[in-house]
Amino acid sequence: MLLIPCPWCGPREEGEFAPGGEGHIRRPEPQAASDQDWAEYLYYRTNPKGLHFERWVHAAGCRRWFNVARDTVTHEIRAVYKMSENRPEGL
């Protein structure tokens, strides 16, 4: 049971959140995208062991989406940041 620091509400129980999978997935320009591009956007994910950038929504709280940098082995949350922000450096 994770304790997730919502950027708006502070630390809250995992049960208040819903995971949204990997973050920073770029939606390709639809006109230019090949089938392969579109398939990668829809289905291909990195699934790393270790540091993972993902997005969560505080579904039973402020209902805001935000980014989370989480270690998939230790579940340590290294950073949370807003949707408009870039991946933090040096994690």
Next chain:
Amino acid sequence: MPPQPFRLPQGGRIDRSRSLAFTFNGRRYDGHPGDTLASALLANGVALVARSFKYHRPRGVMSAGAEEACAFVQLGEGARSDPNCRATQIELFDGLTAASLNCWPNVQLDFGVVSDRLHRLLPAGFYYKTFMWPRRGWLTYEKLIRRAAGLGRAPSEPDPDRYEKRFAHADLLIAGGGPAGLAAALAAGRTGARVILADENGEFGGQLLWRDAEIDGEPALRWVERSLAELSSLPEVRLLPRSTVAGYYDHNFLTVLERVTDHLSPFAAPTATPRQRLWKVRARQVVLATGAIERPLVFINNDLPGIMLAGAAQAYIRRHAVRPGGRAVIFTNNDSAYETVAALSEAGVAITAVIDARAGDTAAAEACLRRGIEVLRGHAVIDASGGHALREVTVAPLDGSATALAGAASTLRCDLLCVSGGWSPTVHLFSQSGGKLAFDAASGCFIPGESRQAERSAGAARGSFDLAACLAEGHAAGLAAARAAGFAGPDSPPPQAPAQAMSPIRPLWEVPSPHQGRRDRKFVDLQNDVTAADIALAAREGYRSVEHTKRYTTAGMGVDQGKTGNLNTLAILAGETQGAIPAVGTTTFRPPYTPVTIGALAGRGVGDFYDPVRKTPMSPWHEARGAVFEPVGKWRRPLYYPGPGEGMEAAVRRECLAVRNAVGLCDASTLGKIDIKGRDAVTLLDRVYTNSWGSLAIGRCRYGLMLKDDGMVFDDGVTTRLGERHYLMTTTSGHAEAVFGWLEEWLQCEWLGLDVYLTSVTTHWATAMLAGPRAREVLAAAGTDIDTSRAGSPYMTVREGHVAGIPARLFRVSFTGELSFEINVPARYGLALWETLMAAGAAFGIEPIGTEALHVLRAEKGYIVVGHDTDGTVTPYDLGMGWIVDQKKPDFIGKRGLRRSDLVRTGRRQLVGLLTDDPAQIIPEGSQIVRSGASLAATPVPMLGHVTSSYWSPALQRSIAMALIEGGQDRQGEAVEAVLPDRTLRAVIGTSRFYDPEGVRLHG
């Protein structure tokens, strides 16, 4: 026999002034407050407590705590009966009843013991090997095997007790209230930190409750008392007795099961108090002071009643004032059992000899010899005998490697054998926390290694078995935890105890047998009846992984989860596979540490609170009318309204015909409603729907289809433009939350610049759907200031005004193909509106309409239901709804997805109508469709598709169906067969617009 013949005349932590009557296996006994069921049974001379799981061997009490692997009982009777309870952890109360598990007709004369005589036929993996054939037979075998297996019975009545959950935040949670835990609590509590100290026993003190020890120059129990008094006085410290820290999860989240009233008679427990309370604790820091568990030794017949862990014997004497036997032998490979020798002597138990596996001189052995107690050094107990109780043991000298015997055997008479194979730190919680275990070769046990969470182990849980070290480590861990949690309060001197010099342990995982090649009964898992020979057999059969061996032999898979047996098991496996113990590794420690009742996990979430039901404002009317309900998401919607003596079929037919011929009223309040405002509202609609929205005028409604970005249909509904920048979107009932969440996700994650505001207004409005040719007349009778004429309220418009004097939005939309008004009123008026419309409609033959009739009516029109006719693999083109996809728009969700190669290929399954040749036959929904005339003998039969919707149409007086069929839109007129279990039904593909295909009727 006198009452409690084995009760010591003085000493112990029992209250002799009060007697507690209890019943075991139908016989009445007495005990005292301070007893456990196990200690009270021992005091009464009841040695035979249970029968073992597989071989039905007689078993007694082998421990004094959570690790018990033998003395399992069924506690209580009727609805409060609890299966598989450890007698060693049941605090005695007046009126307690308990019974042995796994015996018939009784524990003395158990016919199941025949399986013990047949043990050679029941090796490891017996069930897997034997009951493989015929495969069907398993269904029968399983029932018989389960009946023979030694588990308790779950009560069949509802649980009469109440359970609570409680959330707590702590700076420090300490698991275990022995010397290390108490020292940690004092050190941390004095800094002002918020501390929770939980211990599974009714009394704090851990082993100090029964060990002869001194702390700070006074008897250890005095120190315990003073410590508890001080801790109770600290406002931020909470003491939780009878509370097991059961699970350690991520981010220092732990569950604690508090047994609030289990130690009281159910009739004496305060009624306002829950039986158990499940604490969910988020702790900044954790100290694990969970102590250690003594290991049994593995020799022939080591499971007889009368064979007990040495520490347990000491606990029964000193804590419970029970003499666990009359004549004792002690068998050990380490120093700790010598404390038991002293305790036995004090209790007047005759000691035949101490059998010490260690060959050399030790100070402890010397002390025994000086007191005239015989010590056989370098010896082992190799066999035990007796029927229902221990009578004698056989001892023999060990050779230097401890793998063979080095001399002649002799027998010693005794009725008690105290064994100690060393101590294993209780690393369960540490391991659950994700920490890595390390093998300590000197102590022959696994100890906490690298931590992963904010926790510290202290004392015996860390492999420090000396009291002075326990106190020092507990203090240090408590203080460090408080500091880490940000508390700078004062440090205090740690409690002191004299250091003890200990001689090293001699590892002895399996005592050698006197003869080669026999399948001796040397038990490693006493609960599941797994022997050393079973482990060896598994190794010979190729099992190397400890996890596989565990599952194959069932070692460690009992209720006790192998607390005493697991290390012996894997050490024997290591020996058989010529590996090292740390290389074999341990099996995974999973929560809970000891079983948690389902009641505690459920808490108050039972009955009506199990899964909350959403009800519309009109629900009371539906219930009074006797509606039959169906779940739709969390909603409960009327499925149909049966008349007197009417079944579903007749009711649905009546409801359908009312809509086609007169008028019907349907509660559509559950439809999802999303209020959309903002400068860019229309842009949002253009992006999430496949069609265009810029041209929609204020006051007009439009149907829309939503896709996911893979091009598949996700939801549909009607959206209405209420103002310049104001829209109301409706969604399907079951998908309202999903659609709302979907829009929010896109707005927050992808389209951050859009000026759009969403509000879920589903439950703000009650919706009554009035449908049928006489709908206008009903509205007029109910009274409305809205012009409901064809010109005043054309199809797909909204008008605002009043209906029956209630402020209302009147939507001219139709899901039935008839003239239809969806009347939205503020939710609090919903019931009044409904009742007024029903009364006003009586003269026009109005009927309430359930969801089943609604589905029939829409299917007659060929309207889809998302999730019924679609399944996440269906595109708008598959549905024949290409007309709603505006390819001229630069983009919308799903547009690019629709161009993917698999979505544009020919031969995709497409939605079509199906009419059976025999109009009276209804194809079951889900039926597979095959080519007409296809041979069903040549398997696999190529499937063309399946039926998604199928009903009896009262308006058409025949069956109708919709189906997804390969290339279906090009197969118009083609005959196919629907495959039923016993026959096929021939049908012809056609349009799915079965009724009023020109759509004349919906204009009224």
